[in-house]
Structures are given as C-alpha cells and as structure tokens.
Amino acid sequence: MASMPELPEVENVCLGLTKTVVGRTVTRVSVRRADVVRGPRKPASLLRDRAIQRIDRLGKQLALVGGAGGTGLAENVQPCVCVHLGMTGSLRFHPTGQAPKPDLHTHIIWLLSDGGRLAFRDPRRFGGLWTFDSVDALHDTRWSKLGDDALTITPRRLHAGLSRTRRALKAALLDQAVVAGLGNIYVDELLFACGLSPLRPGSSVSLEESQVLVRRMRVLLKRAIRLGGSTLRDYVDASGRSGGFQLQHTVYGRSGLMCTACGQELESITVAGRTTVYCGVCQT
C-alpha cells in the first residue's frame, strides 16, 4: 500500500502548484537522477530560464508549461514537462529559505527566481518526467493515447470505450485509454457506488449504466478532491499536506469488513492483476 496518486490527488497537486510556482521563473535545474527524465535533453527542456506559465492536467498526469522564451522564431514555442507521479511520486513546492533536505529519492529540483524550489521526489521511481518542445508535441504524442479525463468524459464516450472490450469492467476502467484518471482506489469505490460487479464484461455495460457511472464518478472524484485526496502512506500535495478521503473509503482496503450498505462481509479478489474489494451482494 503506497500512495497511488489518482485524479483527485493529482488535481490537488495541480491546484497547489498553480498557487505557488506559476508565474515564477526557473533559474536553475538540478538533475540528481538523469534516468527519471525521458525526452529531448536540450537546455530549455526542463524549463531553465523559462517562466512557469501554467500547470495542465490530464488524468493522472501533469504538465508544467513554460513561457515562450527568447526572441528568435525557433524559440517562440512553449516547452513543457509532463510529470507522472506513478506510485510514490511527489511534486512539492518549498518556499524561500525552506530548501528540501538532501534526500536519496529527490531526483529533480527546480530553483525558482525568488529562491523557492520545486522538487520531484519518487522513491520507487514508477513515475518520471517527459520533456516536450511544445505543448502541441505533448498533446500529439503522449496525451493523445489517453482517453477523456474522468471529470469531463460523457456517458456516450465512456459507453463507446467500454462497449468495444470484453475485458472485466474493472480492467477497462483502469485502462487510461478508456478514461483517464482512475486507479485502483477510485475504481473500486466507483463500482461499489454504482452497484456494478468488477467482473462484468465491459461490453455488457449499457448506455444507462454508463450514465450512472459518469454521474457517480464526478460526485466521487469531486468529493475526494475537496477532502484533499486519499493518503495511504506517501501522498502529500504540493505543500506537503496529506489528504482526508481515505477515511471515507467504503470498499478499498476494507476486505473482510462489513459492507456499509448490507452488512455482508466484503470480498477480495484479483482482477487485471489488481487487488479488488467489492460486495458480492450489492454489486451485480
């Protein structure tokens, strides 16, 4: 059980960074572990000498978007760094005078114009950074493989994604090409909220059921965002704060405990290689 930053956690990091690092200029980048960075390694790739113009999010991925630099035409493009937190990654802002302590797992540190720092830390290194020469390049390559964001996907689009697969519903919802942002925690919570079995074939889900899925997905994710996400062990937001939604999990991590709806003991199985907890009575 690590941290598993899913959409609500990543959204909180995004909101935090938007309030702290956006508008500041990167004066220096310290790459302590080069292999966490993929993509072009040009000087501007990690936003050196660029202002951080905004933070974008799609599903569980973030992008630090740099301002157009220089005066030459070739430089008049916004470079960006896509950040994936993986299992144990964090992206934290450390204000002036509060530099992060030297740490084996802090791989990248951006020094900002006012002396503040942005640090990417990831003990397990399932996460990483991908650099792009432009936001378009990110959208045309890496992000083009992702489905619609879980907060904005329409029932029709979700239904289209589910209906073309015979995989288990749980596996399909975890597939970021079907819908971007859900992970093991929120898929289990969502399926319980909808009364749907994780083992149902994706293609058996009707448009009406997709409407329920989308409605409950938005409610679930927005509530989790409001509570700061779920912290199981590692997750903290850009300011180092833990989340509170883990206290409201109904099935995740509650194997063997009573179903909050019917009192039946919750079951734990493996679906798509992931631990899956559900109520055999309420979810069909």
Place this chain on the structure above:
DNA sequence: CACCACCCCTGGACGC
C-alpha cells in the same frame, strides 16, 4: 487491434 504476462522499484508487514 485486443489482450496479457512481465518487468520496473522500494519499503512496509510479517514470520522466525
């Protein structure tokens, strides 16, 4: 294309 097994990696839990 759809699907799956495999791999990456570390630290916490557990048994002795």
Place this chain on the structure above:
DNA sequence: TGCGTCCAGGGGTGGT
C-alpha cells in the same frame, strides 16, 4: 533486534 521473504501497484513494452 535483525534478517529474509512476500507483496503492492501504474503503465511501458513486447509477445501472442
């Protein structure tokens, strides 16, 4: 107390 073993898990890759 310390050590070995098991396990979690997102997603990239390569094989069927």
